[in-house]
Amino acid sequence: MNVRFLLIITVVTLNIRLTTLNCLAQGIGINTSGNPADSSAILDVNFNNKGMLIPRLTTTERNAISNPANSLLIFNTTIQCFQAYYAAGAIWVSISCIDNQLPGSLPDSAGYISGSNFICCPLNGISYFVPPIQNATGYVWLYSGTGVTISSFTNPVLLNFSASATSGVLTVMGTNTAGFGPVSASYAITVNHLPAAPESGIHIPSDGQIIWNWSAVSGAVGYKYNTNNNYNTAIDNGASISCTQTGLLCNNSYSLYVWAYNLCGHSAATILSQSTTASCCSPLVDSRDGQNYNIVKIGSQCWMAQNLNYGTFVPISVGGQDPPGIQKYCQSQFDVDNSACLFGGLYEWAEMLNGSSGCNGTGVPPDDNCSIPVQGICPVGWHIPSHYEWTTLEKNAGSDPAAFPYDTTTNNLYLGVDEGGNLKEAGLTHWVDPNLGATNSSGFSAIPGSMGSWNGQFILGGYGRSGYWWSSTDSGTYSAWLRSMNYDKAKVIRSKMSKTYALSVRCVKN
Known part of the structure; x- marks a missing residue:
């Protein structure tokens, strides 16, 4: 009994001495040399006379494992195969089988997949x-x-x-x-x-244009728009979700078709709808005589783009104040009367006011108009522009707004740089050569109607060369403020004139 016990102790001691277990922070080394684990390994088993057994399970036992981790290793004793768990496919993959299988009997590695990516x-x-x-x-x-x-x-x-x-x-x-x-x-x-169709946004209309807006679409790389339902001819707007449509008629309804697109194609069309405004809508029809006037919006003001032509023609020798009603003079290129009134009427100050008194604004908009605008001979809803309303027009028309102060002291001067040219009708249809600087970029379309004098005659040589327009602002008892433009200047003249002269009239909307 003692001999057997001694033998057991000897064997246990021998096994402990032959097998050294080294546990260090970097890993576990199991070997007979006492060396620590390799620095790259969490577990380093090193024997030259022993193997390693991993868990051995039947297929039933393997399938009972709850939530196996990806790459979990077992030996399947049912099919005699080493297996690893492939979590993405939720399957056990045989790595190698030893049940009388020849080397290479498992399928080889797959090559690269081909097909559309x-x-x-x-x-x-x-x-x-x-x-x-x-x-x-x-x-x-x-x-x-x-x-x-x-x-x-x-x-x-x-x-x-x-x-x-x-x-x-x-x-x-x-x-x-x-x-x-x-x-x-x-x-x-x-x-x-395919991208979804855009949703309509909040559009910004004005008299002559609409700023269209729509929603961004997930997955879209760009947008196209068209005025009809035809994607093939649509305009590419890039990634922008807004576009501006100009040259429209005021007080009209418009539609725009919009598509989102990406590399796969385009969405169904979204129909955007919006009406332009009517704050400054051409043409203006004068209900008193049925005449039509083009109008134009310059800055925030709505102006007639033609000279007023209301009233009964009378020869200048008669005088506009003597007959009853509203009278006008009209001049021909030969500085004589012309009942056709091709350039609109010429009106004396009192005739233009039509019983009202002169007035002016007090400063910058919205105080550039009179507290009670002077309708004078203008249509209902329109009035004679004040001296300061003319100033606002000049500031909006050109490149030197500082040249036009809101005052009543700057007088008898050619002001600005190109304001007169931008207000004058371009070309030589009504102006004589050279009509310097005329672009009409403002749309005001000033034409040279000249003026009638107090002595019952027209100013000689003024027809085709100069245009003069009253304001509603007087300068004392006998004179009033006006604006004039000449064929040989690109600037605007701000000056005063005797109220007995007859000048052209432009109306501005209330």
Whole structure:
């Protein structure tokens, strides 16, 4: 009994001395040399006369493992195969089998997958393939995204991408009766969808234009628009979700078709609708005599773009104040009367005011007009512009607004740089050569109607060369403020004139 006990102690002691377990912070080393684990290993088992056994389970026992981790290793005793768990596919993959299997009996590694890596959904029957896998009798294809169905386990394989499909990676491995081969390299597939149609935004209308706005669309790379429902001729707006449409008629309804697009195609059209405003709407129809006047918006002001032509023509020798009603003079190119009134009427100060008193504003807009605007001989809703309203027009018309102060002391001067040219009608239809600097960029369309004098005659040589326009602002008892422009100047003249002269009239909207 003592001999047997001594023998057991000797064997245990010998085993302890032969097997050294080194546990250090960097890893665990199991060996007979006493060396620590290699610095790159968490576990370093080193023997030259022993092997290692991993957990051995039947298929039933393996399947009972709860939530196996990806790459978990076992030896399956049922099929005599080393297996690892592939979490993405939720399957156990045989690494190698020893149950009378010859080397290489498991499928070899798969090559690179070929097929489209950019999909526009929905799309069915997209083919993918790998070079034939050695020893494979079947193929297991796996896709990490959602909304995709795999039609078969063949090579090539067909994938169906639904409208809700998402991007993912495709992998494949060969299979045979021995198990599964290694999983292939991941093949990334980008899934895209046709963009949704944009939603209408808040548009910004004015008399002659509309600023159209719409919502941004997820997945869109750009937008196109058209005035009709034709995508092929639509204008590419890039990534911007706004565009400006100009040259429109005021007080009219307009529609715009808008599409979102990406590499897959374009959305259905969204129809945007908006009406232009009517704050300064051409033409103005004078209800008193049915005459039409073009009008133009300059800055915030709405002006007649033609000289007023209201009233009964009388020869200048008669005088505009003597007959009853509203009278006008009209001049021809020969400085004599012309009942055709091609340049509009010429009106004496009192005739223009039509019983009202003169007035002026007090400063910058909105105080540039009179507290009670002077309608005078203008149509209802319109009035004679004050001296300061003319000043506002000049500031808006050119490149030197500082040259036009809101005062009543700057007088008898050519002011500005190009304001007169920007207000004058371009060309030589009504002006004589050279009509210097005339661009009419403002749309005011000033024409040279000249003036009538107090002595019952027209100013000689003024027709075609100079235009003069009253303001509603007087300068004492006998004179009033006016504006004039000449054929040989690009500037504006601000001056005063005797109220007995007859000048052109422009009306501005209340």
